[in-house]
Amino acid sequence: MSTNKPLPMPTGISAPFWNGLKEGRVTIPQCKSCGHWVFFPRRHCDKCWSQDLEWKEVKGTGTLYTYTLTRVPTMPDFADEMPQKMAVVELDEGVRINTTLIGLDEAEIAVGMRLKPVIDTVATDGTALLRFTAADKDIPARIDSTPAALAAAAEKAAETAAAAPRRQVRFDDEAAMKALVSEDYSPWSSQVVVDQALIDEFARLSGDDYWIHTDPERARRQSPFGGTIAHGALVQVLQSRLTIPLDYEVVGFNNMVNYGSDRLRFPAPVPAGSRIHARSRVKAVEKLPKGMQMTLEIVTHVVGSERPSVINDLVILYM
Amino acid sequence: MGLKGNAAIVGAAQYKPEKYATAPRMFHLEQVADLAGRALADAGLKASDIDGLVVHGPQFHEAQVFVPAMAAEYLGLSLNFAEVVDLGGCSSVAAVWRAAAAIELGLCQAVLCVIPSRMAPFGPDEDPAWMARAMRFGGHSTAFGAPEAEFDLPYGHMGQNTGYAMIAQRYAAKYGYDPVAMAKIAVDQRTNALANPDASFFGKPLTIDDVLASKMVAEPLRVLEIVMPVAGGAAVIVASKEVAARARNRGACITGFGEHLSFKSPTYAAEMTDTPIGPAAEHAFAMAGIGRSDIHAAQIYDCYTITVLLTLEDAGFAPKGEGMRWVREHDLTYRGDFPMNTHGGQLSFGQSGTAGGMSQVIEAFHQIAGRAGERQLRRCDTVFVSGTGGVMSEQGALILQGA
Numbered sequence: 001m002s003t004n005k006p007l008p009m010p011t012g013i014s015a016p017f018w019n020g021l022k023e024g025r026v027t028i029p030q031c032k033s034c035g036h037w038v039f040f041p042r043r044h045c046d047k048c049w050s051q052d053l054e055w056k057e058v059k060g061t062g063t064l065y066t067y068t069l070t071r072v073p074t075m076p077d078f079a080d081e082m083p084q085k086m087a088v089v090e091l092d093e094g095v096r097i098n099t100t101l102i103g104l105d106e107a108e109i110a111v112g113m114r115l116k117p118v119i120d121t122v123a124t125d126g127t128a129l130l131r132f133t134a135a136d137k138d139i140p141a142r143i144d145s146t147p148a149a150l151a152a153a154a155e156k157a158a159e160t161a162a163a164a165p166r167r168q169v170r171f172d173d174e175a176a177m178k179a180l181v182s183e184d185y186s187p188w189s190s191q192v193v194v195d196q197a198l199i200d201e202f203a204r205l206s207g208d209d210y211w212i213h214t215d216p217e218r219a220r221r222q223s224p225f226g227g228t229i230a231h232g233a234l235v236q237v238l239q240s241r242l243t244i245p246l247d248y249e250v251v252g253f254n255n256m257v258n259y260g261s262d263r264l265r266f267p268a269p270v271p272a273g274s275r276i277h278a279r280s281r282v283k284a285v286e287k288l289p290k291g292m293q294m295t296l297e298i299v300t301h302v303v304g305s306e307r308p309s310v311i312n313d314l315v316i317l318y319m
Numbered sequence: 320m321g322l323k324g325n326a327a328i329v330g331a332a333q334y335k336p337e338k339y340a341t342a343p344r345m346f347h348l349e350q351v352a353d354l355a356g357r358a359l360a361d362a363g364l365k366a367s368d369i370d371g372l373v374v375h376g377p378q379f380h381e382a383q384v385f386v387p388a389m390a391a392e393y394l395g396l397s398l399n400f401a402e403v404v405d406l407g408g409c410s411s412v413a414a415v416w417r418a419a420a421a422i423e424l425g426l427c428q429a430v431l432c433v434i435p436s437r438m439a440p441f442g443p444d445e446d447p448a449w450m451a452r453a454m455r456f457g458g459h460s461t462a463f464g465a466p467e468a469e470f471d472l473p474y475g476h477m478g479q480n481t482g483y484a485m486i487a488q489r490y491a492a493k494y495g496y497d498p499v500a501m502a503k504i505a506v507d508q509r510t511n512a513l514a515n516p517d518a519s520f521f522g523k524p525l526t527i528d529d530v531l532a533s534k535m536v537a538e539p540l541r542v543l544e545i546v547m548p549v550a551g552g553a554a555v556i557v558a559s560k561e562v563a564a565r566a567r568n569r570g571a572c573i574t575g576f577g578e579h580l581s582f583k584s585p586t587y588a589a590e591m592t593d594t595p596i597g598p599a600a601e602h603a604f605a606m607a608g609i610g611r612s613d614i615h616a617a618q619i620y621d622c623y624t625i626t627v628l629l630t631l632e633d634a635g636f637a638p639k640g641e642g643m644r645w646v647r648e649h650d651l652t653y654r655g656d657f658p659m660n661t662h663g664g665q666l667s668f669g670q671s672g673t674a675g676g677m678s679q680v681i682e683a684f685h686q687i688a689g690r691a692g693e694r695q696l697r698r699c700d701t702v703f704v705s706g707t708g709g710v711m712s713e714q715g716a717l718i719l720q721g722a
Contacts, residue, residue: 006472066489071535111492
């Protein structure tokens with residue numbers, strides 16, 4: 001699994017902190033000479049300059065020192081967290097930590113509120129980040145935010161939505177079909193993780209193995225996106241793997257033909273490791289001698305991103 | 320202790336702010352030479368007068384190291400003093416006091432302080448995407464072992480907006496917050512820019528409602544409270560009393576300065592709403608031997624409206640925690656009772672990278688020299704200038720006084 005969100009690179013000095021989180025513990029160095037708690041971890045005590053430090057497990061509880069809610073992501077890769085609830089937390093030991101808040105509505109957040117830690121696994125190698133939520137929130141102390149886990153949760157939600165009863169519309173009922181035309185989009189679909197393995201597979205099938213898609217090392221150094229991105233065509237065809245919860249179902253036809261696309265655009269990249277989802281709306285319905293033609297606009301976005309990655313005006317002929 | 324006021328800014332040059340996409344591409348050495356020539360002509364001095372150099376070191380296109388030697392060689396100068404500054408938006412203020420200190424120490428007689436900020440032409444092997452990549456993390460170091468790479472970036476903490484927003488949010492919790500007063504800072508400065516044909520937003524009036532209706536970027540900061548990055552570049556010449564006597568402008572003597580820093584991320588400040596400009600300004604005023612009420616104009620570094628507010632308070636112009644009321648009660652335009660950022664500030668002039676802070680230094684010089692055009696203050700002998708780098712990380716203050 002790859003993701004373009006930056007991950008911590010533990011050093012010889014900081015590794016105990018990150019290893020502690022992997023094991024579900026919050027640990028902070030304390031100065032053995034003066035008792036000062038040190039964060040971020042470093043070579044010495046930043047108060048008395050002693051180099052005699054000791055890692056200690058702490059509860060991880062603290063107060064909200066300050067925060068902001070972002071309305072523009074600090075980096076496109078964080079679009080799935082919008083609004084980002086960026087925070088500075090002061091632990092009860094007195095040290096401050098840059099972090100994010102989770103499980104809170106915007107209105108619940110206030111400077112000075114009591115907080116408790118939530119250890120959030122973000123990569124399949126177990127790398128975990130230290131986030132925080134309100135002390136009185138009923139949230140597990142450890143959660144899993146790997147893209148696969150988040151996509152699985154979205155899949156479940158989409159399945160539930162898809163199981164809801166849908167009104168049936170006969171394909172040859174012109175008035176009813178035309179009534180489906182709408183400016184509003186459907187709810188979001190299930191999600192798919194577009195990881196490097198999937199991109200590599202598509203590169204092999206299609207023959208498009210340009211480095212911007214397939215060489216993570218070079219892309220990290222040279223691509224403006226800071227990593228590999230999926231082929232637009234791959235994201236387009238992945239629409240078939242997404243379940244869009246629709247409140248209608250076209251029935252009564254003998255055959256349904258995919259007639260192609262009136263408009264196909266790839267306005268925004270999909271970085272490797274992103275989760276995508278889609279939604280749709282009926283853009284036009286036209287009665288033709290051969291049958292009923294529906295233009296379905298399907299837009300696929302990286303989860304949280306305002307700009308679509310694929311806009312596809314799919315033309316379907318019901319006969 | 321400190322300066323006697325024997326060194327003065329006697330000449331200045333700055334590129335009119337332009338969009339990066341359409342601004343001329345020039346090598347940084349070429350910009351240094353071009354800006355130096357213009358500043359020298361403005362001062363009415365000869366190239367042979369210059370024997371000192373302070374240049375902004377980071378992101379210098381043609382060299383990562385040995386920048387002053389390369390620049391001296393390119394310019395054809397013999398230097399007795401060479402210095403690189405690396406203090407972000409505080410670099411302009413920092414360059415000027417370093418030049419003045421070197422002159423008063425007797426090291427040199429005239430110092431070129433220069434910050435190129437236009438993009439350089441790309442070589443055949445250079446990757447045009449480098450800028451996009453460099454900006455991806457908004458000035459945060461991504462180097463292995465950099466604390467911010469390890470403890471900020473994974474959470475999305477990067478760039479400047481959220482850092483300043485979090486300072487503003489804590490201020491709001493401690494002292495209260497008035498978005499109208501914050502908008503007024505941007506609006507008063509825009510009024511000043513309407514009298515400055517070089518400003519990016521010249522001819523574009525702004526109302527408080529415009530600011531309040533602009534897009535929220537990071538609570539509580541709106542887009543019109545945040546500077547617009549532009550291409551540019553600036554230089555000033557600081558000269559000894561003897562050399563200044565031959566210059567054609569009234570000099571702006573550096574009579575006081577201060578500098579303070581102790582963190583990169585304000586998260587680690589003792590109290591993030593008490594900013595480093597406090598001790599820096601205290602030092603500057605004490606050195607100059609003057610008080611806040613002796614100031615005729617303040618040119619305050621304004622990457623964000625909150626930067627201005629906290630500088631007004633911590634530099635001692637407004638009572639702590641009452642800055643918003645103070646802003647409502649004062650007219651900050653060039654016609655007002657507290658002329659501030661009379662060129663429009665960077666919010667309305669444009670922020671030409673690290674050279675942006677030089678716009679404040681140059682405006683102070685122009686006001687003192689009586690060359691500020693339509694926005695010229697009737698009396699302007701003493702000006703306070705501030706510089707701010709990072710996220711209120713490093714701050715500096717200058718007191719400039721007419722010769």
